[in-house]
Amino acid sequence: MKIALIAHDQKKKDLIHFVTAYRPIFAEHELYATGTTGKNIQESTGLDIHCFQSGPLGGDQQIGALIAVDQLDVVIFFRDPLTAQPHEPDVNALLRLCDVYQIPLATNIAAAEIMIHGIKRGDFHWRDIVHQTKEQG
Known part of the structure; x- marks a missing residue:
């Protein structure tokens, strides 16, 4: 699966x-x-992560572009609901794209925990079926 990881400053x-x-x-x-966010996660975990621009500089939009061309399967976005974000329109556009393209989205740790256990179990096979249908049709 292709997983996007995003976090506002207070949630990194x-x-x-x-x-x-x-x-x-x-x-x-x-x-x-x-x-x-990606650089911090890489430094802490050693995982290989493709990093885009920071959110306010267009990173949210770059991830949204991947969603729009069916190149992402899941988004984990730890949002800070108590702090105004200067790029809030970009954030809202990203959330909208997840809804439009049926991309599972976790915006807090509780939802992300459920999602990661679903990923571990393989509960997201419906995405594979959607991709196969598109390729055949």
Whole structure:
């Protein structure tokens, strides 16, 4: 699976701890992240992560572009709901794209925990079926 990892500044440590805790699962997948978040996770876990620009500089939009061309399977985005974000329109666009393209999205650690266990069990096979249908049709 192709998994995007994003975190607002106040949630970066939480995401690093989360990825560290589930490192063996994440190590089996292709990882993408916005700039600072990705670099911090790489430094802490040694995982290979494709890093885009930081969120405010267009990283959210770069991840959104992958969603729009069916190149991402899951998004884990630890949002800070208590702090105004200068790039909030970009964040909203990313969340909208996840809904439009049926991309599972976890915006907090509780949802991410459920999602990572689903990934481990292989519960996201419906994405493979969708891809096969598109290739045949």
